[in-house]
Amino acid sequence: MAIRAQPIVRGVPLTYRFGLVLVIALNVSGPATATSRKGFDDVDQIVGQRLAQHVHWNQGTREDAAVTKTIEEMLQHKLSADDSVQIALLNNPSLQATFESFGIAQADLVQNGLLQNPILSASVRFPNRSGLTNTEFSISENFLDILFRPLRRNVAAAGFEQAKLRSGEEVLNLAMAVREAYFTLQAGQEMLTLRKAVFEATEVATDLAERQQKAGNIGALDLAMQKGIYHQANLDLKRANSALLADRERLNRLMGLWGDKGHWEITEALPELPKSDPKFEELTSVALAQRLDLTAAKQETQRATRSLTLTKYGRYSTGLNIGVDTEKDVDGTRVTGPILAFELPVFDRKQGTTGRAQSLLRQSERRLASLEADVRSQVRLAYDRLVAAREIVEYSKANILPLQEGIVALSQQHYNFMLLGVYQLIQARQNQITAQRDYIEALRDYWIARTDLEQAVGGRLVIVEEHHDGK
Numbered sequence: 064m065a066i067r068a069q070p071i072v073r074g075v076p077l078t079y080r081f082g083l084v085l086v087i088a089l090n091v092s093g094p095a096t097a098t099s100r101k102g103f104d105d106v107d108q109i110v111g112q113r114l115a116q117h118v119h120w121n122q123g124t125r126e127d128a129a130v131t132k133t134i135e136e137m138l139q140h141k142l143s144a145d146d147s148v149q150i151a152l153l154n155n156p157s158l159q160a161t162f163e164s165f166g167i168a169q170a171d172l173v174q175n176g177l178l179q180n181p182i183l184s185a186s187v188r189f190p191n192r193s194g195l196t197n198t199e200f201s202i203s204e205n206f207l208d209i210l211f212r213p214l215r216r217n218v219a220a221a222g223f224e225q226a227k228l229r230s231g232e233e234v235l236n237l238a239m240a241v242r243e244a245y246f247t248l249q250a251g252q253e254m255l256t257l258r259k260a261v262f263e264a265t266e267v268a269t270d271l272a273e274r275q276q277k278a279g280n281i282g283a284l285d286l287a288m289q290k291g292i293y294h295q296a297n298l299d300l301k302r303a304n305s306a307l308l309a310d311r312e313r314l315n316r317l318m319g320l321w322g323d324k325g326h327w328e329i330t331e332a333l334p335e336l337p338k339s340d341p342k343f344e345e346l347t348s349v350a351l352a353q354r355l356d357l358t359a360a361k362q363e364t365q366r367a368t369r370s371l372t373l374t375k376y377g378r379y380s381t382g383l384n385i386g387v388d389t390e391k392d393v394d395g396t397r398v399t400g401p402i403l404a405f406e407l408p409v410f411d412r413k414q415g416t417t418g419r420a421q422s423l424l425r426q427s428e429r430r431l432a433s434l435e436a437d438v439r440s441q442v443r444l445a446y447d448r449l450v451a452a453r454e455i456v457e458y459s460k461a462n463i464l465p466l467q468e469g470i471v472a473l474s475q476q477h478y479n480f481m482l483l484g485v486y487q488l489i490q491a492r493q494n495q496i497t498a499q500r501d502y503i504e505a506l507r508d509y510w511i512a513r514t515d516l517e518q519a520v521g522g523r524l525v526i527v528e529e530h531h532d533g534k
Contacts, residue, residue, distance in 0.1 A: 102165045102168070102169065102223060102226070102227045103120050103162060103165055105227050106118065106162075106165075106227050106230050106231045106234065109227075109228075109231045109355070110152070110231060110234050110235070112522070113235060113353065113521060113522030113523065114148070114152075114234075114235070114238055114522065114523055115523065116145070116148060116149050116152055116238070117149075117152065118152045118153070118158070118162075118234055119152070119153045120159070120162045121159050130153050130154075133153070134150055134153060134154055134324075135324075137149070137150060138150075138320075138324060138327045141328045141329060141330050142245075142327055142328065142329045142330070143329075143330055144241075144242050144245045144246070147241050147242075147244075147245050147314060147317075147318060147329070148238045148241045148242060148245075150318045150319075150320070151237055151238070151241045151317050151318045151319065152234060152237065152238065154318060154319035154320070155237055155317065155318065155319040156319050157237075158233060158234065158237055161230050161233045161234075162230060164226045164229065164230055165226060165227070165230065167226070168219075168222055168223040168225075168226035168227075169223060171219050171222060171223070172216070172219040172220060172222070172223045174219075175212075175215040175216055175218065175219035176212065176215070176216045176219070178204070178205075178212065179204065179205050181204045182201075182204075183200070183201070184200070184201045185198075185199065185200045185201070186198070186199045187199075195392075197390075197392055198390075199390050204384070205384060214369065214372065214373040215373065217369045218366055218369045218370050218373060221362055221363075221365050221366035221369060222366060224362050225359050225362045225363060225366065228355045228356075228358050228359035228362060229355075229356075229359055231355045232355040232356050232359065235355065235518070235521065235522070236518065237317065239514050239515075239517060239518040240317055241314065241317045241318065242510075242514045242517075243511050243514045243515075244310065244313050244314040244317055245314060245329065246333065246507055246510040246511055246514070247310050247313075247507065247511070248307070248310040248311055248313075248314050248329060249329060249330070249331070249332070249333045249507070250333060250503055250504065250506070250507035251303070251306055251307040251310045251311075252307065252329075252331060253331070253332065253333065253503045254303050254306075254307075254500060254503060254504075255300075255303045255304060255307050257496050257499055257500050257503070258296070258299050258300040258303040258304075259300060260496055261296045261299070261300075261493055261496050261497075262293075262296045262297055262299075262300045264296075264489050264492055264493055264496075265289075265292050265293040265296040265297075265489075265493075266293060266296075267489070268289055268292070268293070268485070268486060268489045269289050269290055269292075269293040271485060272285065272286045272289040272290075272486075273286065289486075333503065333506045333507060333510060334510070335506075336453060336456055336457070336506075336509065340449060340450070340453065340513075340524070341524055343442075343443070343446050346442050346446060346516070346519075346520050347439060347442050347443075349520055349521075349522075350438050350439075350441075350442045350519060350520045350521055351435065351438060351439075353520070353521045353522055354438055354520075354521040355521060356434065357431075357434055357435065357438055357521075360427070360430055360431040360434050361431060363427045363430075363431075364424070364427040364428055364431055366427075367420070367423045367424040367426075367427045367428075368424055370420050370423065370424075371417075371420040371421060371423075371424050374413060374416050374417050374420045375417060375420075384403070438519070441519040442516070442519045442520060444519075445512065445515045445516035445518075445519040446516055448512040448515065448516075449509070449512045449513055449515075449516050451512075452505065452508045452509035452512045452513075453509055455505045455508070455509075456502070456505045456506050456509050459498070459501060459502045459505055460502065463498050463501070463502070464498055464499065464502055466498075467491075467494055467495040467498040467499075468495060470491050470494065470495070471491045471492055471495050474487060474488045474491040474492075475488065
């Protein structure tokens with residue numbers, strides 16, 4: 064919009080005042096303050112629906128101190144898997160950086176809702192003879208920018224929704240990574256306990272072998288073989304301890320803890336198997352409905368569609384300036400009238416921009432179809448792993464563990480009646496510990512497989528089960 068006005072000498076001309084008020088009104092219609100907090104509450108609600116836990120955005124408010132105090136209180140007790148996830152959602156620094164995407168997306172939304180700034184220009188022309196000076200002022204605004212403002216806002220709004228979904232996806236991924244690290248650490252603790260038991264048993268056996276060799280009851284070869292078993296058990300213990308330290312540090316990092324806050328403890332034993340697992344058919348439908356990356360891909364397709372619409376509407380009318388011109392000539396005559404200026408789409412009709420927008424739309428549609436197929440495959444693969452892991456745990460608990468326990472009991476009886484040597488008794492005990500170790504690994508693999516399935520579905524399975532029970 065272009066408005067030309069006479070210089071202010073004895074007051075502002077009516078036409079100039081009208082145009083200036085119009086331009087200002089259009090540019091301040093609705094305050095454009097980027098409230099970066101906007102959208103975070105939606106993400107918190109999304110997370111609550113899928114995890115039954117909440118997130119916090121550290122922005123230097125009073126709530127931050129309360130959150131810090133809550134974390135410190137939680138660290139005073141043994142942490143469960145849910146406790147560890149909650150601490151990570153409140154304290155992980157990488158997640159806090161992700162939340163700043165709200166501010167970026169909100170700023171884009173605000174920026175696309177603004178009109179272009181008006182252009183103010185002035186010119187003074189001096190006569191070559193005595194007389195009045197010709198002066199002219201103008202203020203211009205793109206009229207079509209007003210018409211395309213809603214379309215631009217729609218495109219930016221789709222981007223803002225994407226930012227919320229992507230942030231929610233990051234939260235869920237972090238939660239699942241914490242749960243996997245937690246179960247791995249739990250299993251590591253139990254494995255270290257078993258490795259210590261094996262080491263102590265071999266230590267006793269080696270000490271007995273040395274005394275028997277001195278007494279001439281066994282030869283040097285038997286002693287050397289027993290020492291080899293002892294040293295291997297000691298090496299396995301050191302490796303288990305090193306792995307435990309690494310697993311602990313991984314969970315420490317995910318929870319965003321260091322220094323004095325790193326001296327926490329978790330519950331010792333892995334949880335037993337739940338009574339049942341959800342049905343595969345239910346999981347597939349739930350995953351297609353609640354996977355945030357899938358929803359974000361759908362949002363991207365909508366955004367690409369809106370961008371293409373905006374490009375098509377704007378390619379033949381990229382600029383249209385409308386306004387009023389007021390000029391005082393050198394002879395004192397004042398001339399006032401409307402002005403119109405627009406760009407002729409002779410050479411550049413946005414062919415490349417339109418083609419690019421069409422390709423982006425097709426690309427987003429194909430990515431969406433590919434992701435839907437991937438989601439189905441991920442759920443199927445994770446579910447198969449879960450079923451296999453459950454079968455191994457149940458088989459070991461029903462067959463291997465009782466068998467090894469019975470062997471140890473019988474070996475003890477035979478040893479008491481001097482029908483079995485001490486080495487055979489120790490070997491039976493070692494075999495039992497090995498079976499317990501295999502059971503712990505199988506139980507760990509089940510909970511990790513369950514976590515992977517939760518990630519494939521897009522939320523905790525316990526939430527999914529409650530949801531279906533509610534139906």
